[in-house]
Every structure is written in structure tokens, then in C-alpha cells.
Amino acid sequence: MTAQLTHTYKRWSRLFVPALVLQLIAWWLGIFWVGTDKDQGDVYRIIFVHVPVAWCAFMWIILAAGFAVFGFVKKKSFEEMDRSAHAAINLGTVFSALALATGSIWGRPTWGVWWDWDPRLTSTLVMFLVCCAYHVLRSFTPDIQSRRNSGQIVAILAAVNVPIVYFSVNIWRSLHQPQTFVRRGGSASSDIGLVLFANLIAMILLTLVLYKMRRTAIAAQESLEAAREGR
Template identity: 40%
Template sequence: MRRIGRRFQRARRRRRLPPGVGPRNRTLMFGLANPDRFMRFTRPVTPVAWVVAGVLLVVGTWLSFTAPGDYQQGDTVRIMFVHVPAASLGLMIYGALGVSSFFALVFRHPLADAAARAAALPGAAYTALALVTGSLWGQPMWGTWWVWDARLTSVLVLFLFYLGYIALRSAIDDEAKAARAAAVLGLVGLINLPIVKFSVDWWNTLHQPASLLRAGGTSLDPVFLWPLLTMMAAFGALFLAIWLSAIRTEIVRRRVMSLRARAAQNA
């Protein structure tokens, strides 16, 4: 046991682990950080995520189209079943990208870097979908496609952070340097998340306040609440399926690149 303790102390000094992280905590925190273990764990999980996402999308779409129209918005209210899940997932995905960037930058876990890279494109797609559906919803309700409202502007900034992350990784040929630069940008972008979330509370905005998660409970009628929750679960399951598949593809790509580099050196 003493020998194991001394080995871990040396590993802590080399990897600069936080003082409170012991062998058991480190196993719990980074158990799936090993690419081989991650590949084994996600092999059966990924197809299940795709099936669950497909089923939830079908059920959510059916509930969305069979729900009655709103007494004020009419059938336009159905845009909510796409807009709200897309906007919520856009925020949550960037949170996952930021956390993954932190672990990639501080602990230098290649799997965390792969997770951050895999989250960028679907996160940008969800955020773009939120912007487009928001404009489609806003035109009949507000009489305009776009206003420089605090919520709309902060979501647009979020979308630009996604594009900046993707562009920065593509602009630098050295993958290690690209990963570090993109991780820094990913961490900086986290500052925008509370601005997006609380913009309707901090400023007098045209965008309506939260109606799903708020103090005192939701203000949505059950005929709208259940289709919305189903679509949010569907969008979440779809992202999980895409994310896991993209991470697995990235691991395989890096292994192939490593094998090619070794073959070139041996040749």
C-alpha cells in the first residue's frame, strides 16, 4: 500500500492533479477517460440512444401536430415545440463543450478534447435552428423577423462562439495547438451562458420570460407541456446519439493517424 501511495504521489506531481483527488476519486472521475474503456462502454449504448431518439421524435412530432392551437397564437404556437428544445440544447451543449475543454486544457485528456470537438457541430446546428425558428415565430407575434433584443443577441453571440470554435480548430494545422487554442475559446464562451439564460430577467426585453422552469411552477397548459417535454427529451437523446457517435469516430480517426505516423517513422 505504501508503494502504491508513493507511485500515486509521483503521478500527481507529474500530472499536477488537485490535492483532494485520491486514487479512488480519480478512478470515479476519469474512469471513462481511457479511450478503450470508453469504446467498450459506448458500443451498446450508442445504438440504443439512436433508437430512443427516433421513437421520441416520432411521438413528439405526433403530439405536437395533434395539440390544439393557442387561443392567441393559433397554430403558430407549434413552433414552440422545436424552438424551445433547440434553444435549450444549444445552451446545454455549449456547457458540455466548455467542461470538456476545461478537462482537455487542465488535465490534458485526449478524450475530453474529442468530446469538445464532437459537441461543436451539433451545438451550432441546434443554436442555428433556435435562431431560425425564433425568427419564424417572432414575425407573426412581434411583426418583425429580428430585433436586437438581449436574448436574441446573446443567442447569436453563442452561435458565433460555436462557429469560432469550429473555424479555429480548422485554421491551425498542428492538432495539439489547435486543441489548446480552441479549449481557451471554449472556456471564454462560457461567460455568455448566464447572459443568455438570465437576459430576460436582467433587461427589459421583447422576448417573453421563462414559462417552463420558473419559480412557482410552469405556466404551460398540459396540452402544450407534454408535447414540449417529449420534444426536449427527443432532442436530448438525438444529441447524445450524435455526440457518442462523433466521439467514437474521432477516436478511430486519431488511432488511424497515429498508426500512419508510426508507419512513416518506421519507413
């Protein structure tokens, strides 16, 4: 099985550089090709990194919960699903943090502050903290079975927060702008939408490669733990 792991890891890690190059091309389009916004000027270009990063965070957290639920339903594939959920939550944590960081960098020139206790920002912070709780819980639970059970439950809890984050700008009065592209009559021009879509696709592909790399690394790590326990 380790040979299969090596094959899987090598195959996916080879795709990392092409996926990164694709992402760099999409970023180049966002920074240099697309026109300037009439209200915000050039600083709006952060949208091409902030929105894909936030959507990827949502995607991987929801997928982690999906893997967790599937693992509970199909007991046979519980271990496999736990590994998948673990790798997905890893990405969800990093991308939630990046959504907060890029949002903060964008907030400074547009709102005048790095941080505000606004519903969207606060709920994203809670989502990030729940993801951190997943890792803390896993690291402090020595028994592998209870580690898996508690991890899966926290993965599901993290996903419960995703719709709260997403709809927070519609539910509460928020400093954060409402959805620009999803709602009808959005104010963004078509070229901005197109470049954003290209960035989203590139970011999803890149995170898919990262997910497979992380999942294989977790599998190798668990393989080692299992071998040591069986000694």
C-alpha cells in the same frame, strides 16, 4: 482499438432510428394532440421544437466547457476530453443555429419580423458565432497540440455566454417573452408543459446518440492522422 471504435459506432448508430422515431412521436403530440393557444393560435406549436433545440444548444456548450476544464485539470485524459469537447461543440453549433432559425420562423408571424436586434436574439447569435470561431480556429491550426489547447479555451468562452443568453430576457427589456415554464406562476397549461417535457427528453436522447456518433467519427479521424504522422 479500431475494432472497439467500430463496435461503439455501430452500437450508437443503431440507436439513431429509434431515437428519431421517439422524437417524431413527441413532435406529433406537439402538432396534433395538444390544444391551441388562446393568444397565438396554432403557430405557438413551434415552441415544442424551438425550446428543446435551444436547451440542447445550452446543454452541449456547457458540457463542452466541462470537458475542456476537466481536460486541463486532468492532463492524462486531455486528448479524450478534447474529442468529447469537439463533438459537443459540433452539436452546440448546429443547435444554436437551429434555435436562431426556428426562433426567426416563429418571430415572423408573432412579432411581424424575421429578426430584431433584441438582447436574447443577439446574445444567441454571439453564442453561435463563438461556436463557429471554435471550428475556424481548429481548422486553421496545423499543430495538433496547439489546436487542442486553443479549442479548449474557446469552448470555455462559449459556455460563458450561455448564462448571458439565458438571463438576457430578465436583465434587459426584451421583445422575447420571459421564461414561461421555469419562473413561478408561468402562464402555460399543464398539458403544454407535459408535451414540452416529452419533446425535451426526446431531443436530449437524440442528441446523445448524435454526440456518440460524432465523437466516434472524430476518434477515427484522429486515429488516421496519428497513424499518418507516425509513419
